[in-house]
Amino acid sequence: MKIKTEMLKNDWKLFELSNDNGMKVNILNYGGIITNITVPDRNGKPENIVLGYKNYEDYVQNPVFLGAIIGRVAGRIADAEFSLNGEKYELEKNDGENHLHGGSEGFHQAIWDARGFQSDTEAGVELSLIRKEGEDGYPGSLDVKVTYTLTDSNRLQIDYQADTDKTTALTLTNHSYFNLTGDLKRTVHDHQVKIDSSKFVELDDNLIPTGRQLDTSGTTFDFREERNLSEGFNSSYEQNKIAGNGYDHYFIFDREAGEKVTARDEASGRKMVVETDQPGMVMYTSNSMDSSLELAERASEKYLGVCFETQGSPASLQHESFPEIILQAGETYKKKTVFTFLTED
Template identity: 55%
Template sequence: MQVKVDKLDIAGQSWKEFTLSNTQGMEVSLLNYGGIITKIMTPNKNNEFENVILSYANYEDYLDNPNFFGALIGRVAGRIEASSFQLDGKTYNLPSNEGEHHLHGGSVGFHKVLWQADTFEEAESVGVTLTHRSQDGEAGYPGNLVMKVTYTLTNENAFSITYEAVADQKTVLTPTNHSYFNLSGNLKTDILQHDITMEASRFVELDHELIPTGKILPVEGTVFDFRRGHAIIDGVHSVDQQNLVALNGYDHYFLFDHNKKENVVVTEQTSGRKLTVQTDQPGIVMYTSNGLDDTLELREGKSAKYLGVCLETQSSPASLEHEDFPSIILEKDAPYKTTTSFTFSTK
């Protein structure tokens, strides 16, 4: 197991790309800029290693990165309605970057930070720990926040992300990672035939601007019911109003039942690849890249609608407006810690 480090000069900035590799041949590459994951190389059923995430052909494109490819998201993943929230009677105004709303930490969120990076190599794992001191008022959020994110790869082909933080005053926090997975390998096909199994009996209703209405709906009898597994394409062809507001697909928060150790399982039949997601987070946003077009130059070709699926484990920013949603409030001096792991195998 080892960590390889490459130095990059991007628009006058000194970036580093770290490549984690294990004894099975799996590799994960990531940048200290934005904590962006640029490549995940995993084997198919014939033991052929291919990239299973969307990434830019030119690293300069990560400077803008409006689709958040591979990025570390924060302080708050998801949409904050009208770019403001109240905490203990005080209103905090945030920069708007999606209409009048604040999305994924804003235009200067964690995905635009040049993180301090420290590597480690152990007997059964290797990784990188990223650290950022987010100042009080950064992107409008209250409190000085010390954020630490650790990426770890094991010999069992498990790639985990651990988020740790502490703030010197009450604030809000729910970071995530925004990688777009495509298990076909090297973007050979779209993700419409990817099969999803998810332990979630409820999901959050969205309005036409993708803002939660406050209603939590049962999945029973809808194409949002993944408890026994089905293909993503079922939601694309659906006439359910919730699929239509998401531009014919999914961009919804699912609340986990936590009945099983495996929260989400994704499989792709042709490659034989299987991705298992395990997390201690209360839910996940599954986004099926409904808003992607064909204008971006990716590592293996042009971008396209339905080319990747994001699996964003997190709490819910809707909790700032509505009751009965998983809270994103972090109390002063309270330790924050959560881990999500992505384990790759073949059927």
């Protein structure tokens, strides 16, 4: 296991974690952003399997949140407001009339304190951040830690921890766009995905949850058996069309333990397994991405990546029976998501 650190301008640091299997993960302390994950294909050829910018300066704008830690609340908050313990909190409207991914100065825009660590079996980076009450419209000051750990068994573990001095809303995630073809050779049309979920959250025309949880059975949202993402891209189902002919929906996991998601690309032989103690996730298939982003390998395009944003649901602030995102004062937020990378013959 190895860790290398490179100093960039603006107090940015780039950490490179690597193991003896040819796997490598690059992480910025700016936004806690994963800029590159290199994984071998079935023939042992190492290639990058996430979307990242060619120029680091582009992470300052980063309109599509490539690879970033998202907080305080991942996802959209309807009308950019919520009530908690009898008080109303008004947030920045940075997505039409709604609040998205913690606002324009969310965790994806922060310079985190960073500390690298390594042993014989793992290498990682611990990131920490303090947010004062009033800095972003949310109640309470927050002490946050996010730890990335790469193991010698090709597991990338993300541990999230946070403490607050006042009851607040919080759900954190990572916003990496995965493309298992390697070096963005193709779109994710032929990615075969399996999700442990029989219910997903209905969206309105503004991508805001309606409060209804729909049964996946008989729809292009039923991933309990593996299916190609392209089935949703080409579907006439209204929920696919609302999202720009794809997916931008919250899936509620059926089980608390075990594998929650698998994704694989048959041509390269790469397979990714996602385990998490989060209650659900947003799967986003880059439906609104255009050709304007200069990525490391080539220009961006629609369907070039797929995000698996494991998290609670912001819809719980407006609707009952959704996975909660309230962190009580004095409690500690602790969540974990693990991405394991394999190859198949």
